[in-house]
Amino acid sequence: MTQRQTFDVSGMTCAACSARVEKTTSGVAGVEHAVVNLLKNSMEVEYDGNPATLAAISAAVEKAGYGAVPRVEAAAAAGAPSSPASPSAARENAAAKEAAHVRMRLIVSFVFTIPLFYLSMGHMFGWPLPAFFLGHENMLTFAFTQFLLLLPVIFVNFKFFRVGFKTLFHGSPNMDSLIALGSTASTVYGIVAIYRIGWGMGHGDVDFAHMAAMDLYFESAAMILTLITLGKYFEARAKGKTTDAIAQLMDLSPKTAIRRNVDGAEEEVPVDQVRPGDILIVRAGAGVPVDGVVIEGAGTVDESVITGESVPVEKGVGAAVTGATVNRTGWFAMRAERVGADTVLAGIVRMVDEATSSKAPIEKLADKISGVFVPVVIAIALITFIIWMFVGAGVATALSHAISVLVISCPCALGLATPTAIMVGTGRGAANGILVKSAEALQTAHGVKTVVLDKTGTITKGAPEVCEVLVVKGRCDSASSAAGCAGGVSSSADGFGGAHKASSARAEQSSELFVRVRTAERLGAAEAIQTSQVDAQTLAFLSLAYSLEKRSEHPLAQAIVAYAEARGVAAQEVEAFEQIPGGGLRGVVAGRTCLAGNARLMGEGCIDIAGAEGGARRLADEGKTVLFFAVDGELAGLIALADEPKPRSAAALAELSHMGIRTVMLTGDNERTAHAIQKRVGTDDVIAGVLPQGKEEVIRDLQKQGTVAMVGDGVNDAPALARADVGIAIGAGTDIAIDSADIVLMKSDLVDVPAAISLSRATMRNIKQNLFWALIYNVICIPVAAGALSFAGVTLNPMIAAAAMSCSSVCVVSNALRLRGWKPVMLGEVALALEPDAASGAAPASEAGVPTMDGPSAEDGDESPVSAGHSEEMQTVKPKEIIMEKKLSVEGMMCQHCVAHVKKALEGIEGVEEAVVDLDSNSATTKLSADVADQVLVDAIVDAGYEAKVVE
Numbered sequence: 004m005t006q007r008q009t010f011d012v013s014g015m016t017c018a019a020c021s022a023r024v025e026k027t028t029s030g031v032a033g034v035e036h037a038v039v040n041l042l043k044n045s046m047e048v049e050y051d052g053n054p055a056t057l058a059a060i061s062a063a064v065e066k067a068g069y070g071a072v073p074r075v076e077a078a079a080a081a082g083a084p085s086s087p088a089s090p091s092a093a094r095e096n097a098a099a100k101e102a103a104h105v106r107m108r109l110i111v112s113f114v115f116t117i118p119l120f121y122l123s124m125g126h127m128f129g130w131p132l133p134a135f136f137l138g139h140e141n142m143l144t145f146a147f148t149q150f151l152l153l154l155p156v157i158f159v160n161f162k163f164f165r166v167g168f169k170t171l172f173h174g175s176p177n178m179d180s181l182i183a184l185g186s187t188a189s190t191v192y193g194i195v196a197i198y199r200i201g202w203g204m205g206h207g208d209v210d211f212a213h214m215a216a217m218d219l220y221f222e223s224a225a226m227i228l229t230l231i232t233l234g235k236y237f238e239a240r241a242k243g244k245t246t247d248a249i250a251q252l253m254d255l256s257p258k259t260a261i262r263r264n265v266d267g268a269e270e271e272v273p274v275d276q277v278r279p280g281d282i283l284i285v286r287a288g289a290g291v292p293v294d295g296v297v298i299e300g301a302g303t304v305d306e307s308v309i310t311g312e313s314v315p316v317e318k319g320v321g322a323a324v325t326g327a328t329v330n331r332t333g334w335f336a337m338r339a340e341r342v343g344a345d346t347v348l349a350g351i352v353r354m355v356d357e358a359t360s361s362k363a364p365i366e367k368l369a370d371k372i373s374g375v376f377v378p379v380v381i382a383i384a385l386i387t388f389i390i391w392m393f394v395g396a397g398v399a400t401a402l403s404h405a406i407s408v409l410v411i412s413c414p415c416a417l418g419l420a421t422p423t424a425i426m427v428g429t430g431r432g433a434a435n436g437i438l439v440k441s442a443e444a445l446q447t448a449h450g451v452k453t454v455v456l457d458k459t460g461t462i463t464k465g466a467p468e469v470c471e472v473l474v475v476k477g478r479c480d481s482a483s484s485a486a487g488c489a490g491g492v493s494s495s496a497d498g499f500g501g502a503h504k505a506s507s508a509r510a511e512q513s514s515e516l517f518v519r520v521r522t523a524e525r526l527g528a529a530e531a532i533q534t535s536q537v538d539a540q541t542l543a544f545l546s547l548a549y550s551l552e553k554r555s556e557h558p559l560a561q562a563i564v565a566y567a568e569a570r571g572v573a574a575q576e577v578e579a580f581e582q583i584p585g586g587g588l589r590g591v592v593a594g595r596t597c598l599a600g601n602a603r604l605m606g607e608g609c610i611d612i613a614g615a616e617g618g619a620r621r622l623a624d625e626g627k628t629v630l631f632f633a634v635d636g637e638l639a640g641l642i643a644l645a646d647e648p649k650p651r652s653a654a655a656l657a658e659l660s661h662m663g664i665r666t667v668m669l670t671g672d673n674e675r676t677a678h679a680i681q682k683r684v685g686t687d688d689v690i691a692g693v694l695p696q697g698k699e700e701v702i703r704d705l706q707k708q709g710t711v712a713m714v715g716d717g718v719n720d721a722p723a724l725a726r727a728d729v730g731i732a733i734g735a736g737t738d739i740a741i742d743s744a745d746i747v748l749m750k751s752d753l754v755d756v757p758a759a760i761s762l763s764r765a766t767m768r769n770i771k772q773n774l775f776w777a778l779i780y781n782v783i784c785i786p787v788a789a790g791a792l793s794f795a796g797v798t799l800n801p802m803i804a805a806a807a808m809s810c811s812s813v814c815v816v817s818n819a820l821r822l823r824g825w826k827p828v829m830l831g832e833v834a835l836a837l838e839p840d841a842a843s844g845a846a847p848a849s850e851a852g853v854p855t856m857d858g859p860s861a862e863d864g865d866e867s868p869v870s871a872g873h874s875e876e877m878q879t880v881k882p883k884e885i886i887m888e889k890k891l892s893v894e895g896m897m898c899q900h901c902v903a904h905v906k907k908a909l910e911g912i913e914g915v916e917e918a919v920v921d922l923d924s925n926s927a928t929t930k931l932s933a934d935v936a937d938q939v940l941v942d943a944i945v946d947a948g949y950e951a952k953v954v955e
Contacts, residue, residue, distance in 0.1 A: 004051075005035060005051065006049070007050075010045065010072060011045060013070035014070055015044060019176070020175075020178075023177070024039050024064055025037050027063050028064060033050050033051040041422055043422075046071065068169045068173040102236075109232045111159045112232050115152050115153070115225065116152075118152060119152040119153060120225070123149055146196065146219055149219055149221040153221045156225045160228040163179045163228065164183045167184070168180070168183055176377040176378060181381070182231055182409075184381070185227055185409035185410040188405070188406050189402075193219045197219075200216055227410050227801055231410070234810065234813055256326055259271050259272065259274060260273075261284040261285075262277065262282065263336065282338055283339055286330065287332050288331070289329070290328070291304065291324050291330065292326060293346055294323070294324070294340050294347055295324055296322070296340060297318050297321065297322045297324060297337050298336055298337060298338050299335060299336040300334045301334075301335055302318050302335045303316070303333055304331065305329045305330075306325065318330075324337055326341075327346075327348045365446060365767075365771075365774075377412075383408055383785060384409045387405050387789040391405075407804040408785055411804035420777050420815055420819075421770050423773070423819035425442045426819075428445060428762060428765070428822050428825075429445065431822055436734070438749060440744070445766055446766075447710065448729045448745075448759060449767040451711070451729060451763075452665060452710050452711070453667060454666050455705065455712070455714065455723070457669055457670065461714055462686075463646040463647060463648050464646060464648070466562070467628065468566070468646070468647050470647060471641075471643040472541060474540055475615075546567075546572050546573060547634060548632055549567035551588050551597050551632075555582060576592070577591065578591040579591045583600065583604060585603075597633065597639075598610065599630060601631070602629075608633065608636070609636070610638055615631070623675070624675065626675065626676040626677075627644060630644065651753060652684045655754040655755075657685060659757050660685070660687065662761070669693055669698055677692075698722065699723050706726075706727075706728065711729075712728065712760075714756055716732065724744045730745045731748060733748055733751045734748050734750060746759050761827070780811050888929065891927045891928075892926055892952050893920070894951070902920045904948070906918050908944055909943055914935045915930070915932075916930045917929070918930075927951070937953040940953065941953065
């Protein structure tokens with residue numbers, strides 16, 4: 004049975020190290036797969052489950068010159084629920100200790116290297132030196148003092164020599180081997196020079212001794228070690244910042260909790276001591292310690308740290324609460340359900356941790372190069388030494404070039420290029436509610452050509468909502484009207500039971516009132532519409548519908564109930580209630596026989612709906628479900644319901660199109676409903692009537708055209724998510740969908756789909772920049788260090804080479820840290836160009852029209868009940884009539900952001916109902932409901948910063 008084990012690996016310093024450890028581990032019998040993370044000094048191993056295999060892995064890695072110890076969580080070993088931060092916290096502590104140790108080494112190195120450099124190079128710059136270092140008679144003192152100053156530098160940085168020569172002798176040289184060879188060569192050459200000075204002084208050959216004193220390389224050895232250590236220090240600091248996002252996630256969880264004991268007493272305990280079933284108290288301003296359920300009280304909880312949603316959520320008895328969220332107001336008691344490693348936060352941290360431990364396919368290139376890099380560099384250094392000796396340059400020159408080649412090469416830059424970017428990228432995604440499960444998924448997402456989206460619950464909200472209410476005037480008496488007005492709106496002459504014909508002024512007032520209600524709903528007003536804003540007739544109709552539907556458990560009925568309750572509508576007494584299978588409901592409400600259901604039910608009840616069929620057909624064509632309501636044998640009104648698109652679905656899909664990605668909606672719904680949703684949200688294609696098992700086949704076919712991402716939330720989406728190149732699960736979806744996906748969107752918001760792809764593109768761009776720099780640096784610097792440009796007077800001594808090598812690693816890590824500034828796509832260009840209605844997921848008023856029950860289409864040839872003088876007036880709203888169009892030529896637009904500015908400027912003019920701005924043709928077409936002067940249109944565009952003229 005295959006098991007997985009994490010190892011802490013010691014001794015790795017560059018990509019050659021990680022490649023060697025990975026190759027060695029993979030060769031152990033029983034090991035199925037091994038992945039080494041240089042940045043985290045860890046290794047993930049899949050093996051056969053045999054404990055002996057773990058021991059064999061440790062022995063093999065140690066033989067290769069490194070250390071590998073299986074990681075055992077202390078909390079788990081103690082039998083307590085493990086903390087979500089345990090493994091990462093241990094690594095953080097180890098990293099902090101290592102950084103402190105490097106800092107100490109750096110300080111000691113500088114303390115001795117600075118006087119060594121002053122002593123050895125001071126005479127070249129005219130710096131004053133003590134007299135006992137000057138003169139031929141003091142040459143031995145001059146040389147031996149430098150050697151003594153070098154010894155402490157070698158001592159504190161002996162790790163380079165210990166690891167470097169150990170790996171060299173094991174046949175797996177790494178970066179430390181290059182540093183050790185270069186420093187050792189300089190040191191040994193300097194020691195030989197001391198003996199030469201002694202020999203010259205002893206034989207009276209002062210000139211020979213003086214020449215030997217000029218060949219001391221102690222300062223080069225010290226400077227190499229010091230500058231490399233300086234680079235390691237900066238690298239350690241920069242690498243520490245790559246885990247900031249994970250550290251911040253871990254810090255979100257409260258460290259203590261207030262627990263209520265059996266006797267009712269409260270005590271503050273460490274959160275690690277909380278167990279499932281414990282009762283915890285959460286006061287205003289406090290964090291929720293663990294995941295659980297509210298059992299007493301209520302509060303307003305800020306869940307932005309988990310979901311990214313900035314609006315606090317009301318939590319009452321029975322509501323689930325998540326650890327690390329913050330109770331802003333109120334007080335509640337909760338029962339702990341999931342603690343330690345089982346909490347949502349722990350799952351997020353674990354998922355990010357696993358993602359940063361995985362390898363992207365692009366790393367294979369760096370691994371292949373790193374596997375042969377150091378041996379090749381050593382060979383180049385030897386060849387360089389031989390060539391310079393062959394041309395008669397002398398030992399000093401040949402050795403200087405060879406040492407420069409050794410210390411300027413930088414295999415660690417290759418090893419850090421990919422994991423640092425992956426670490427920062429996944430961390431930034433997690434901080435913004437985008438959880439990437441693997442580095443491979445992060446790489447694959449950047450090449451997505453097609454995004455396939457499930458409709459229900461992904462593009463739409465997943466639950467029906469009332470979207471239009473249409474009322475026939477004169478169907479109820481005033482008593483019913485009064486009963487329906489919880490807000491105290493009294494009946495009037497033109498209300499229910501009043502005159503069939505309303506005065507034109509009153510009718511106009513009602514129409515304007517209805518427009519305000521629908522507009523507020525379309526724009527997503529946060530507050531409920533108060534009953535005082537709705538006319539008495541509509542309230543009375545809603546009261547009848549509400550009273551009847553309240554007795555049903557059907558989703559459509561529950562949607563009507565929620566709609567009515569939000570407006571404060573009062574329920575009335577219902578008698579003889581009956582549910583009619585496949586038809587609807589029947590009952591007596593306040594003494595009046597009411598019928599609610601589909602057109603077939605109305606036909607069976609002999610209800611005349613001829614005058615409403617046109618409007619019903621229009622609503623059905625828009626993908627809405629229409630319910631008819633009859634009172635005492637006559638049609639009283641319609642309620643249209645639909646699974647509305649999520650507020651920002653249209654904007655998210657527009658952003659994907661802006662990114663050059665094709666969007667496809669995949670649904671099991673019928674063609675008419677699917678195309679209605681497509682028209683509202685703007686997908687490029689729609690595939691309707693697909694059974695759950697057919698979704699996977701659709702993905703397979705689309706993959707022939709390029710990389711495909713699938714976005715879904717349900718159980719029936721799991722096969723398609725697994726089949727897609729990149730599966731993206733909505734956070735509110737089912738566990739099986741999330742398990743099958745490669746990327747999880749915690750906020751359940753489609754705008755995170757383009758954001759996730761944008762993150763992938765930014766990360767891959769950063770990785771390619773890092774790899775290019777690491778490769779081009781070595782390709783250029785190694786030949787220069789070898790003396791390839793000596794004919795032009797360009798040479799590099801070992802000290803400059805060491806400084807360049809250190810800068811290379813720091814540059815790669817610093818470039819990866821630029822990803823910390825990445826922010827999710829906020830639809831800046833496209834969302835501004837959208838109608839507010841479209842951005843909220845509703846059809847723009849200019850396109851969707853207005854609620855009408857007398858609305859047969861022109862081709863039907865039916866006559867409107869109102870226009871025909873029918874006694875049954877319908878409460879309708881008429882759109883403003885477009886009397887003309889004007890087209891303008893616009894100059895200066897460069898992008899969709901410019902388009903948004905021009906559109907906003909034109910639609911801010913009174914009389915302009917809609918402006919269609921086209922970037923390709925540099926034009927704007929305005930639809931006018933009043934005569935607007937040409938100059939007014941032109942001035943508006945000019946004020947926005949562009950040039951314009953009317954052409955039509």
